[in-house]
Amino acid sequence: MRPLPPGWSLHAFGALWLAVPDHLSHLAGLQWLDASQPDARPVSAGGRQAAWFVEGAHGPAVLRHYRRGGLRARLGQERYFWLGLARVRALAEVRVLVHLKQAGVPVPEPLAAGFWRAGPWYRTAILLHRIPSARPLALCLDDADPGSVARVLLEMHAAGVWHADLNAWNILLDDRQQVWLIDFDRARLGVVSRKQAQRNWLRLRRSLVKVAGLRGAQWWDGLSLCLPRSSGAMP
Structure with a gap:
């Protein structure tokens, strides 16, 4: 390497x-x-x-x-x-x-x-x-489009990257509502298996619920509707 x-x-x-x-x-x-x-x-x-x-x-x-x-x-x-x-x-x-x-x-x-x-x-x-005017998803759920976040996360997996700590603080939105991903410490390069993808999705769901309670769970439900079954988001 x-x-x-x-x-x-x-x-x-x-x-x-x-x-x-x-x-x-x-x-x-x-x-x-x-x-x-x-x-x-x-x-x-x-x-x-x-x-x-x-x-x-x-x-x-x-x-x-x-x-x-x-x-x-x-x-x-x-x-x-x-x-x-x-x-x-x-x-x-x-x-x-x-x-x-x-x-x-x-x-x-x-x-x-x-x-x-x-x-x-x-x-x-x-x-x-530094991404100008960026805010973490954890602080701007009401402004964030679940479909846009889902699309970027699917692109990450399709590129062969597994995120070691996918949470609501490591997804950013700028003032144009562009989604950004950060903090790839301990990330893995290679084909992302369905099981690995599922671990990412479940980690994100737990984070959303932790930071926003019921609102976080509802936001996750909206994101999950944007994902294909092959994404691994559902068991």
Whole structure:
């Protein structure tokens, strides 16, 4: 497996190894993945308090540092065991995003991904183009068209991508009602089986009910009516 997509290169900035598209390599620097930069503003919706809105030579962007959740966080919220360059989580997410963009699925453009090694451990982060005026589905159910969301999710599965955490915070709508998908950490590339697709759909349904109760369940019912039986949305 190639660690980087075609047209990307890896650069060293002190302890940081930064992967960027070749057309941005002359602009890239250590500060791109620095969450303490003066203009960084925390993203308030979703995530694990590890994402920031930032500005720079790369344009408006979202910086996300990878953090563990649940019991695994006891090993260190930001530390992962080094298993080789191709297994770095931010680089794996970049490969998925590049694949989806080439397939025409609406996802943010990856601008950079990097990692810092320390012995057998590493930390990692990703920088993504910011989608203007985007709101998570969890906060705009009344404005969201279930058919449009269903269509984009079906396109994701048809492109051979399984989302590891498909929830109402990882689906965005911009001011033109365009649907976007985000957060492809731990996503899998390959043929999506009916069982895998069903896990995605059921995860989304649970999330909708959790954030919006009966309204979320009703919204899911509307989305499910837009899906073919082959989608795996129904048992």
